[in-house]
Amino acid sequence: xxxxxxxxxxxxxxxxxxxxxxxxxxxxxxxxxxxxxxxxxxxxxxxxxxxxxxxxxxxxxxxxxxxxxxxxxxxxxxxxxxxxxxxxxxxxxxxxxxxxxxxxxxxxxxxxxxxxxxxxxxxxxxxxxxxxxxxxxxxxxxxxxxxxxxxxxxxxxxxxxxxxxxxxxxxxxxxxxxxxxxxxxxxxxxxxxxxxxxxxxxxxxxxxxxxxxxxxxxxxxxxxxxxxxxxxxxxxxxxxxxxxxxxxxxxxxxxxxxxxxxxxxxxxxxxxxxxxxxxxxxxxxxxxxxxxxxxxxxxxxxxxxxxxxxxxxxxxxxxxxxxxxxxxxxxxxxx
Amino acid sequence: xxxxxxxxxxxxxxxxxxxxxxxxxxxxxxxxxxxxxxxxxxxxxxxxxxxxxxxxxxxxxxxxxxxxxxxxxxxxxxxxxxxxxxxxxxxxxxxxxxxxxxxxxxxxxxxxxxxxxxxxxxxxxxxxxxxxxxxxxxxxxxxxxxxxxxxxxxxxxxxxxxxxxxxxxxxxxxxxxxxxxxxxxxxxxxxxxxxxxxxxxxxxxxxxxxxxxxxxxxxxxxxxxxxxxxxxxxxxxxxxxxxxxxxxxxxxxxxxxxxxxxxxxxxxxxxxxxxxxxxxxxxxxxxxxxxxxxxxxxxx
Numbered sequence: 001x002x003x004x005x006x007x008x009x010x011x012x013x014x015x016x017x018x019x020x021x022x023x024x025x026x027x028x029x030x031x032x033x034x035x036x037x038x039x040x041x042x043x044x045x046x047x048x049x050x051x052x053x054x055x056x057x058x059x060x061x062x063x064x065x066x067x068x069x070x071x072x073x074x075x076x077x078x079x080x081x082x083x084x085x086x087x088x089x090x091x092x093x094x095x096x097x098x099x100x101x102x103x104x105x106x107x108x109x110x111x112x113x114x115x116x117x118x119x120x121x122x123x124x125x126x127x128x129x130x131x132x133x134x135x136x137x138x139x140x141x142x143x144x145x146x147x148x149x150x151x152x153x154x155x156x157x158x159x160x161x162x163x164x165x166x167x168x169x170x171x172x173x174x175x176x177x178x179x180x181x182x183x184x185x186x187x188x189x190x191x192x193x194x195x196x197x198x199x200x201x202x203x204x205x206x207x208x209x210x211x212x213x214x215x216x217x218x219x220x221x222x223x224x225x226x227x228x229x230x231x232x233x234x235x236x237x238x239x240x241x242x243x244x245x246x247x248x249x250x251x252x253x254x255x256x257x258x259x260x261x262x263x264x265x266x267x268x269x270x271x272x273x274x275x276x277x278x279x280x281x282x283x284x285x286x287x288x289x290x291x292x293x294x295x296x297x298x299x300x301x302x303x304x305x306x307x308x309x310x311x312x313x314x315x316x317x318x319x320x321x322x323x324x325x326x327x328x329x330x331x332x333x334x335x
Numbered sequence: 336x337x338x339x340x341x342x343x344x345x346x347x348x349x350x351x352x353x354x355x356x357x358x359x360x361x362x363x364x365x366x367x368x369x370x371x372x373x374x375x376x377x378x379x380x381x382x383x384x385x386x387x388x389x390x391x392x393x394x395x396x397x398x399x400x401x402x403x404x405x406x407x408x409x410x411x412x413x414x415x416x417x418x419x420x421x422x423x424x425x426x427x428x429x430x431x432x433x434x435x436x437x438x439x440x441x442x443x444x445x446x447x448x449x450x451x452x453x454x455x456x457x458x459x460x461x462x463x464x465x466x467x468x469x470x471x472x473x474x475x476x477x478x479x480x481x482x483x484x485x486x487x488x489x490x491x492x493x494x495x496x497x498x499x500x501x502x503x504x505x506x507x508x509x510x511x512x513x514x515x516x517x518x519x520x521x522x523x524x525x526x527x528x529x530x531x532x533x534x535x536x537x538x539x540x541x542x543x544x545x546x547x548x549x550x551x552x553x554x555x556x557x558x559x560x561x562x563x564x565x566x567x568x569x570x571x572x573x574x575x576x577x578x579x580x581x582x583x584x585x586x587x588x589x590x591x592x593x594x595x596x597x598x599x600x601x602x603x604x605x606x607x608x609x610x611x612x613x614x615x616x617x618x619x620x621x622x623x624x625x626x627x628x629x630x631x632x633x634x635x
Binding site for chain 2: 015144148303311314318
């Protein structure tokens, strides 16, 4: 197992270097002088320009600049936002929990609904449930989620008035930020109704974000179950008179879940891409909205480091999925 | 004489392959429905200027936010209603189908050609070339696709062309990986060795001997990418980074409609519905293609 972990880690090194190169080169591909871009519309005197260039290291050769960038990166210095003047890392860390909270609830929703739907559809292959759920899954898979979000807002927030339109919690409540997770913090605060308010704010965004992963997981679970159910060991288990429930639950589902776990892992990238759209629609203060706002405000240090941090998160999550996979399926480990 | 008979049997084989393909494809009813909708969409796009009841950019100043014809206050000449500046929504949707098809075709072509060449080179030559290329592909895949596309558009400047280029770059590793895997599997086959012994050069081996035998998974991937491209381009349009107003691109229409959703449900509903139907139809087709082309699934 140790060798497996080590080989996976080594495998990540070139990818990580590539990610840093992309993030490093991003502002350099932009049209125009980066110093002038940062100075904004007021412009800058030639002396100040030279001073800023030297300060930012733009007068050095590219290779030196890159290693300088890497060095600062390894010390946790990811630059400062042009707009808020705050360190990018601090901004990221303050917004990241919001995205994680939304993402976790969404993936939980997707797994808790998707796996049972897939299993039932496979067991009752060809039934109305199978057909209905798989049609629904295909629709969900094809859904433009930014439109789906708008529809839900029109109906549930506008027409019925059941859910709030945007934000994480009603402005009535204020409590210290302990974990960064609104659901937990609101419980800790002990204020009446705070938790319910946080939950109500979370419902629509998490449904929107869960839609595509839910569809993918349901489809994948169904096809994995169908494949496993035709295996010899399932037939043997049935032939020796084992109850159907046990055959499906223990023999079939356990093996069918292996590809499903991979699918769930692969949804992390989908979730982060979905978070950009979902957070924009619902004004959810997470890193997706942060990136969009920064791109439109031309706040390039934030875009650069945000890109790096998000890719880093995806990489780490993929590593964890890989390791989990090795844990469930020993065959992978010894390859 | 013998020459003729060989040609005939070639055509016969092709006919049989085609009929076998249609047999498996048409067993999937959803796929046929998807195909029909897709063909209708192609026809709509081709004849958009004739079908559309109005000019999609003309603003009818006396008809701002008119509801659909069947609703109270609706007007028969504006079947699906009008948008905040009085443009006919149905006409804009019809014109928009051109954008979506065009986006899908361009993105898939760029990603397919680029990915296939890269994958062929990686799989065929192996060694450090392969390692280098695949690591670069890993890097591209490490970013959430929409985010990378957004940042690329930020670099290139907002607009439809740049959005398509960005999406194609983001999709291209999928084709490269597929091609590489197929090439590596095919390369060990005897027909490849036979061609090599017969003196075929690298180019001929790559493009004429090996590539035609790797086509099936690429077709399926191309279909899936087509629908994702339509979705992602609409998403970029929605975020203001794709096609720019007043272009009647469906995502851009949604973005323009956003602030009116509480007053006029139709401005936001129909463009999204159009995206959903187009993407769903292509995905249905993709499912059918996979069933028909993937021999592993065919047996089950």
